[in-house]
Amino acid sequence: MHNHASQYLISAWRGEFLDAATERLFRAHSEPHMARALRRAVLVWALLVVLFGALDYPALGWTAEFQLLFGWRLATGLLLVFFYFQVRRKPALATSGYAATAVEIFGSFLFFLLYFLRHDMVTWVIGVVAVSLLALFMYIPNRVYLSLLAAGFIIAGMLFCVAINGFGIETLVGLTFMLMLPTVVGFFTAMRWQVAQRQNYALLMQVMSANRDLQSEVRRREALEVELKRQATTDPLTGLFNRRQYEMLFQRERERCNRLHQQMSLCIMDLDHFKRINDEHGHDAGDAVLRHVAQRLSCSLRHSDVVGRFGGEEFVLVLPDTGLEQAMAVLDRLRAELAVTPVPVNGQLLPVSATFGVTEVQEGDAELEDVLKRADRALYEGKGAGRNRVMTA
Numbered sequence: 001m002h003n004h005a006s007q008y009l010i011s012a013w014r015g016e017f018l019d020a021a022t023e024r025l026f027r028a029h030s031e032p033h034m035a036r037a038l039r040r041a042v043l044v045w046a047l048l049v050v051l052f053g054a055l056d057y058p059a060l061g062w063t064a065e066f067q068l069l070f071g072w073r074l075a076t077g078l079l080l081v082f083f084y085f086q087v088r089r090k091p092a093l094a095t096s097g098y099a100a101t102a103v104e105i106f107g108s109f110l111f112f113l114l115y116f117l118r119h120d121m122v123t124w125v126i127g128v129v130a131v132s133l134l135a136l137f138m139y140i141p142n143r144v145y146l147s148l149l150a151a152g153f154i155i156a157g158m159l160f161c162v163a164i165n166g167f168g169i170e171t172l173v174g175l176t177f178m179l180m181l182p183t184v185v186g187f188f189t190a191m192r193w194q195v196a197q198r199q200n201y202a203l204l205m206q207v208m209s210a211n212r213d214l215q216s217e218v219r220r221r222e223a224l225e226v227e228l229k230r231q232a233t234t235d236p237l238t239g240l241f242n243r244r245q246y247e248m249l250f251q252r253e254r255e256r257c258n259r260l261h262q263q264m265s266l267c268i269m270d271l272d273h274f275k276r277i278n279d280e281h282g283h284d285a286g287d288a289v290l291r292h293v294a295q296r297l298s299c300s301l302r303h304s305d306v307v308g309r310f311g312g313e314e315f316v317l318v319l320p321d322t323g324l325e326q327a328m329a330v331l332d333r334l335r336a337e338l339a340v341t342p343v344p345v346n347g348q349l350l351p352v353s354a355t356f357g358v359t360e361v362q363e364g365d366a367e368l369e370d371v372l373k374r375a376d377r378a379l380y381e382g383k384g385a386g387r388n389r390v391m392t393a
């Protein structure tokens, strides 16, 4: 969705958003609230139409005039109840405004009828019309120009009734002024309300959009942080821990094993005749083999084991809570697995094997370097003894 300030410009004339799509969204947004308010207004209106009928009987008695008026009140009341249920079924009727306007115009005929049939209270009728005009704008939710249309119809109708009753131009002008007053007050109040609603909506949407932008920025930065951390701690080719990270993890595991009086082993693993793979199949094939072997190591070892790339075709394996014998068993299983499973590269299966130099971490080992040196010595012996084996030191 585009989200520019221009999208939320409000027409000074119509009091609605200039952008049709925004106006549609606003109406959909305010529909439940508007429909509820309209239903309430319609019910109150229906109640008043019928209740005021009680005043007709003492004045008119059981006459044809009373019956006509009563019938008309009943019809208007029933129309309003019908409209109430229509709005409940289809709340969009409240925001489009046309149906409410049609009901308002139909409802106004009761005033005209009253004017002719209740000679005893003509001035009252005009007073009620004036109040109703105000209510039309302020109590019945509608689009302000449609309310103005209904109000214009009511004023014209009233003037017509008064004119055919024989009143002169002075009365008509006076009545026009009198009915214009609530109309103008109602119009400007409703207009201000209509604009304020849209301004609130625009503000809400802008805040929500800013929030969404902020959230997506936070997510982007979180992902960036994870990625930066990954880059800082892993080897780009294999995804295994880099030297800095496995050194740190080695220290952490060593302290933990010391605390728990557990043994711990460390192994350097070196692929056999790796140079040949590079020479015969190219450097890319060599890279593919390294990635494949790294994945095998990660999958085969325990989650708590630390697998790092030592450099070139050498790997470091830190095995916490593992004594030398146990480590030898684990590594020999790994060695055998590697030796019998060739690596698929570019449609070819390349046999690989590796030599392992393993040692147990001793209390006297001051640094990781001491342990690595011992493991490297064992590895060197393994290479000398014909490769594809696990040697201890």
Ligand SMILES: Nc1nc2c(ncn2[C@@H]2O[C@H](COP(=O)(O)OP(=O)(O)OP(=O)(O)O)[C@@H](O)[C@H]2O)c(=O)[nH]1
Binding pocket: 237, 270, 271, 272, 273, 274, 275, 276, 278, 282, 283, 284, 285, 286, 287, 290, 311, 312, 313, 383, 387
């Ligand atoms: N493709 C690839 N090759 C690498 C990488 N790092 C080191 N190498 C190569 O690995 C080979 C290691 O060769 P050597 O040290 O002679 O060891 P080797 O051929 O495995 O022989 P032994 O270890 O004695 O069995 C060299 O050719 C390096 O260029 C890498 O990241 N990618």
